[in-house]
Amino acid sequence: MYKIIIDTKGSDKGPGVIVAGACQALDKFDNLEVVLVGDYDFIFDEVKRLGADLNRIEIINAPDEINNYDNPMTAVFEKPNSSLIVALDTYSKRDDICGMLNSGNTGALLMGSMRFLAGEKRMRPAMAAVMFNSSGTLTCVLDSGSVVDCNAETLVHYAHLGSELMKKMYGIENPRVALLSNGSEPTKGNKVVKEAHKLLAESELNFVGNVEGNTALGGACDVLVCDGFAGNLVLKVTEGTAKRLLTDIVKYAKKTGSQEAMQIFNHLMKAYDVASLGGGILLGISKTVIKTRGTADEKAIVSTTEMLLNMAQNKEVYDKEKLKEIL
Amino acid sequence: MYKIIIDTKGSDKGPGVIVAGACQALDKFDNLEVVLVGDYDFIFDEVKRLGADLNRIEIINAPDEINNYDNPMTAVFEKPNSSLIVALDTYSKRDDICGMLNSGNTGALLMGSMRFLAGEKRMRPAMAAVMFNSSGTLTCVLDSGSVVDCNAETLVHYAHLGSELMKKMYGIENPRVALLSNGSEPTKGNKVVKEAHKLLAESELNFVGNVEGNTALGGACDVLVCDGFAGNLVLKVTEGTAKRLLTDIVKYAKKTGSQEAMQIFNHLMKAYDVASLGGGILLGISKTVIKTRGTADEKAIVSTTEMLLNMAQNKEVYDKEKLKEIL
Numbered sequence: 001m002y003k004i005i006i007d008t009k010g011s012d013k014g015p016g017v018i019v020a021g022a023c024q025a026l027d028k029f030d031n032l033e034v035v036l037v038g039d040y041d042f043i044f045d046e047v048k049r050l051g052a053d054l055n056r057i058e059i060i061n062a063p064d065e066i067n068n069y070d071n072p073m074t075a076v077f078e079k080p081n082s083s084l085i086v087a088l089d090t091y092s093k094r095d096d097i098c099g100m101l102n103s104g105n106t107g108a109l110l111m112g113s114m115r116f117l118a119g120e121k122r123m124r125p126a127m128a129a130v131m132f133n134s135s136g137t138l139t140c141v142l143d144s145g146s147v148v149d150c151n152a153e154t155l156v157h158y159a160h161l162g163s164e165l166m167k168k169m170y171g172i173e174n175p176r177v178a179l180l181s182n183g184s185e186p187t188k189g190n191k192v193v194k195e196a197h198k199l200l201a202e203s204e205l206n207f208v209g210n211v212e213g214n215t216a217l218g219g220a221c222d223v224l225v226c227d228g229f230a231g232n233l234v235l236k237v238t239e240g241t242a243k244r245l246l247t248d249i250v251k252y253a254k255k256t257g258s259q260e261a262m263q264i265f266n267h268l269m270k271a272y273d274v275a276s277l278g279g280g281i282l283l284g285i286s287k288t289v290i291k292t293r294g295t296a297d298e299k300a301i302v303s304t305t306e307m308l309l310n311m312a313q314n315k316e317v318y319d320k321e322k323l324k325e326i327l
Numbered sequence: 328m329y330k331i332i333i334d335t336k337g338s339d340k341g342p343g344v345i346v347a348g349a350c351q352a353l354d355k356f357d358n359l360e361v362v363l364v365g366d367y368d369f370i371f372d373e374v375k376r377l378g379a380d381l382n383r384i385e386i387i388n389a390p391d392e393i394n395n396y397d398n399p400m401t402a403v404f405e406k407p408n409s410s411l412i413v414a415l416d417t418y419s420k421r422d423d424i425c426g427m428l429n430s431g432n433t434g435a436l437l438m439g440s441m442r443f444l445a446g447e448k449r450m451r452p453a454m455a456a457v458m459f460n461s462s463g464t465l466t467c468v469l470d471s472g473s474v475v476d477c478n479a480e481t482l483v484h485y486a487h488l489g490s491e492l493m494k495k496m497y498g499i500e501n502p503r504v505a506l507l508s509n510g511s512e513p514t515k516g517n518k519v520v521k522e523a524h525k526l527l528a529e530s531e532l533n534f535v536g537n538v539e540g541n542t543a544l545g546g547a548c549d550v551l552v553c554d555g556f557a558g559n560l561v562l563k564v565t566e567g568t569a570k571r572l573l574t575d576i577v578k579y580a581k582k583t584g585s586q587e588a589m590q591i592f593n594h595l596m597k598a599y600d601v602a603s604l605g606g607g608i609l610l611g612i613s614k615t616v617i618k619t620r621g622t623a624d625e626k627a628i629v630s631t632t633e634m635l636l637n638m639a640q641n642k643e644v645y646d647k648e649k650l651k652e653i654l
Contacts, residue, residue: 182559182560213563217568237543
């Protein structure tokens with residue numbers, strides 16, 4: 001059995017969605033047990049109402065919540081009874097738990113992780129988003145939105161973390177590392193990126209140079225290094241544009257009455273379904289933590305739980321064969 | 328007649344494409360005359376070969392070229408005989424020319440523009456990309472890729488330039504200005520963005536707050552303010568994602584033999600055709616300059632020439648009715 005701790009609070013959609021997602025995951029994975037942290041009574045009522053297997057559920061009461069308006073730096077000290085802090089504290093102390101899932105304030109999660117699950121270097125953790133690229137392989141984008149002000153050394157640190165992840169989790173022997181910039185030439189980039197380019201070129205990593213936004217997820221690299229501001233932009237602009245084109249296909253279908261347009265829409269939706277991609281992996285800390293987006297629905301909670309299960313079993317996080325089927 | 332000066336060098340595709348585009352524009356617009364700057368003999372042979380109206384073409388010889396590997400800071404001084412510098416020098420001295428088109432080294436164009444076409448404040452010009460958003464209106468993104476290291480004051484300056492453009496050129500009375508960030512809350516953003524947020528909130532501009540990458544081109548703002556690194560990312564990730572989905576539709580069409588899928592592809596291609604969107608408008612200088620991307624083809628040269636013609640006549644740069652037809 002694999003035990004995963006889930007912070008039920010902090011989500012944009014409320015704790016009900018998180019608890020429901022956890023129950024669906026229990027249904028789907030026989031080898032899963034969950035520790036749910038939040039309002040005891042609420043969680044108890046919900047899991048009972050949903051008919052979940054109570055033998056595989058542990059509930060830990062935490063009355064307080066860290067929300068998106070809380071200051072990450074201070075909240076982790078000022079709210080010791082928040083579900084996030086209680087979950088991190090529990091996770092740090094117990095060896096029977098192999099993964100943690102959170103969908104709240106990213107900054108507070110990072111601060112809290114540093115405090116309770118600090119890695120060897122005690123650096124601020126990075127958040128990696130492992131995504132399907134258009135070549136049908138995987139690209140690890142980091143930092144994907146946690147640390148927005150980075151210096152060149154931090155970017156190099158991220159390159160190492162991402163490289164390590166792609167080696168360990170995905171069996172890629174010599175991961176190709178690229179640096180996100182506004183031009184492919186080494187002279188392109190802001191000050192930090194230009195400096196990072198030099199350092200990466202001198203490093204022992206398999207550095208393949210700069211990539212631009214239009215080719216970043218084209219499959220030319222296994223690890224895409226950037227600061228959290230740029231990483232967030234890459235993920236969100238990708239999402240926004242995909243949504244826009246999909247909406248246009250629906251409009252076209254309505255305008256023309258085309259059945260086939262709706263089939264194409266469904267096909268693409270399946271391929272680009274954000275929820276099925278799971279969450280961001282925190283790197284540079286001592287245990288495995290995955291952060292889903294605040295808007296994560298039940299399905300996203302299930303797929304993120306699957307990611308954690310796979311990571312605990314040292315399995316590949318995504319099923320490549322399944323991917324080939326889709327596209 | 329409206330006379331536009333075109334730098335034929337610096338393009339990724341070579342001067343032939345630029346000259347051919349200029350000839351197509353002459354065919355399309357009766358009220359257009361062009362000044363082509365570059366290798367005299369090459370241009371002369373090309374325009375003759377293409378059967379263009381020689382009475383509406385002036386050729387200025389400039390044997391040298393500033394390419395993408397040249398340092399913008401030094402190239403504008405070290406290459407006085409380059410087509411870019413000759414074009415800027417000519418444009419600055421002649422009142423009969425109402426617009427300039429370039430498709431080469433963006434940095435050098437900015438440096439050169441500052442030197443020859445400096446605005447009142449002598450600030451580094453910004454490059455604005457005016458794009459269709461998903462609500463079917465227009466959003467001006469600036470800076471769209473020229474100045475990658477910006478401070479908060481520069482971002483506020485861009486907000487003013489963009490606001491002015493949308494008022495003057497598109498008749499928008501009180502343009503809504505948004506700041507690109509990694510979260511909608513005022514506390515989100517890197518140091519520069521957080522500071523700019525405060526300054527914009529205190530300004531007399533119609534500041535509507537932060538927008539994120541997924542909603543940036545959703546129609547909630549008329550002016551999207553960001554540094555050139557982020558602006559470049561927004562444009563290029565949008566392009567890359569659109570291309571990816573379009574490619575997936577073609578794959579689907581091939582796999583299923585669906586005729587309708589190809590029709591949808593053609594429909595979307597028409598709507599998202601990058602070439603038809605023209606180029607980036609330089610703001611904060613004394614005359615009108617538009618920069619097309621290095622990979623611009625003949626069609627892009629024609630549509631950018633149309634933008635310059637419309638700007639010279641104080642017409643709206645895009646035809647909104649035409650837009651409504653497409654989507």
